[in-house]
Amino acid sequence: MTQQITLRPYWYLRHGQTDWNRDGLSQGRTDVPLNATGIEQAQAAVGLFKTALKNHSPFTHIVSSPLDRAFQTAAIVREGLIAAGFEALPLETDDGLEEVCFGEQEGQPMGDWYDSWIAGAYTPAGAEPFAELRHRAIAAVNRATGLGGVPLIVAHGALFRALRAAMNLPANVRLPNATPLWLQPGKAEQEAWQLTVMEHA
Secondary structure (H helix, E strand, O other), X not given: OOOOOOOOOEEEEEOOOEHHHHOOEOOOOOOOOEOHHHHHHHHHHHHHHHHHOOOOOOOOEEEEOOOHHHHHHHHHHHHHHHHOOOOOOOEEEXXXXXXXXXXXXXXXXXXXXHHHHHHOOOOOOOOOXXXXXXXXXHHHHHHHXXXXXXXXXXXXXXXXXXXXXXXXXXXXXXXXXXXOEEEEOOOOOOOOOEEEEOOOO
């Protein structure tokens, strides 16, 4: 039986920009750090959260991918909110939130093979199948939401495609860097989740 995502709300934030993002390259598991734009994006996300948290449930803990681009984004957001007067929240990592391994495609220009990969019809040599990514992404989110309260999960774009599939949303949708999302479940497992994007007015 396919693992199901638990019907508990959470926040999601993709990491800020890296040089590989800027150049349109597949990163996968390669540990590329934020560039100057990515750092600025993470800092800007603090302002988005300050506004968003007035109208949505605050997060109570932060769980990040251990890859540098995600953890650095999480740390910038956490420190920025502390400086703005918010409570210092625990920040931990979960290996299950690592980006997918794209195998031979890492470092290569983004291709048009994502739909086939998501459908299970094609997996690059040495890469992680989409079904496996989906399984571990669901497990990581369930661990984060199972801690009590509402987590902020800071991770990656392809991993979020797997979560979109688990939340009954179209999977192959590109997620902007460092743009907070508020995710609320439907009333049943087969219902689509509600996704709210927090953007500057």
